[in-house]
Amino acid sequence: MSKKIIFIGIILQLATLLVVAQKNVIDEVIWVVGDEAILRSDIENQRLFLLQEGVRFEGDPNCFIPEQIAIQKLFLSQAKIDSIEVPESDVIRQTDRWVNYAIQGYGSQEKLEEYLGKKLNQIKEERKKAVRDDLIQNEMKKTIVGEIKLRPSEVTRHFNQIPKDSLPMIPTMVEVELIMMEPRIPIEDVDAIKERLRLYTEQITSGEYSFAGLAIQFSEDLGTALIGGDLGFRSKIELSPEYANAAFSLSDPKRISGIVQTEYGYHIIQLIEKRGDRINSRHILLRPKVSEQEMEMAISRLDSLLTDIQANKLTFAEATYFSSDKDTKNNNGLLVNQNEESKNFGTTKFEMEELPQGMGVVIDKMEIGEISKPFKMKNSAQNDVVVIVRLKSRINVHQANLQDDYQEMKSIVENKKREEILNEWIASKQKSTYIRISDNWQKCDFKYPGWIKE
16 A cells, blocks of 8 residues: 555544634534434534545535444444444554554654644544444444355356446456575674664663654654654564564563564664553664675575576576575465455465565566566565566456456455445434434435435
8 A cells, every 4th residue: 555545544534533723613413313413513624624635525525424424323323232342452453553654644743743733642542432433333334244145146147237348447467476585784784783772772771862762763664763663552463573572571661672683673672561462662673784785796696596497407486495585485486465455465466556566567577487687676574685576477457257357256246235235224224213414414415315304
């Protein structure tokens, strides 16, 4: 996901936290859904903020926004009746992730606080409620829909009912094999990194500087540096093993860990708080810089390996023995899609934009079975590496057909059935729920007409 898309999402979510400054706006209850009220300020906050950011709706936001809030309240009301809850750990993790993105989007914690007129702890608490409501709503939807089972004949029938010029376009999909070489880091460079971290530890321990202050200035973890290295609450499985062992062994927030090496680089860690099996810690990360000489040597080693493959001295799969990429080494070099937001998550299929940064440009020009020359990129830990890649398969962008895109069409039919079930549930729930809408807010072309009762 691009930073631009993430930031747009933050903008939409910030609207739920923004306080309207105009004192001449008189608040009032405009909708009542069950025993829940929707205030004029709820709508006005979001409308003004979205207009300010240049976001435009199709239709009247004074109709769209309250209807979306009302729909959520129907799901939450039913979830309360059905005693549906979500793990607090999921709420905390998503809240922390959102806050980190928001701080990155606005440049600093101070700017975010200034914009919202609230302190970070208040922003987090309000965001936690929104996150919890979203998660509960999603769980309620899953309960309502249940398991959708489709027969192949249903998928085929749906496909045949779609006009040919309305069939969806399927983006280019590829499978890629990889061999990676990590440039060697001279021991003196590692020693220099460790010396800097020892200096930071002394400065923190003596009270000369705060841990958070040094993290903001020097940490190379761009995702947490702006907020003082704060990782938010994480469980052991969410942290690299080396980091988790060091962080969970800390018991005194005033003590700093020793230097910890992970695949991301070298860290020092400070405990913030422990809650059961979760821990909140902050860290300073430093990465050794790769010299051009070491990078050229890695390219040379990989170029020699490529020559042996082309001379049939060994196959590409056999050559993965020399790869430093632990995720693909035991899979004949085959990449697996780790993007949890992708429909291809957990498979070997990638849309071009889902490939690791820098790889898509190379793959785009290759033929099936072709092996690239060595090129530089960053691995999953954002370290500089050199790789060669082999294009295993490619299905070019095309209009959907059952032979190549059965799973895609099956997913489309499942989503359609899911939407039909939820639409029927909402219509039924409208009939059994007390709903009152102020006269001035009734003249809307709602998606669900059952809000206005005769």
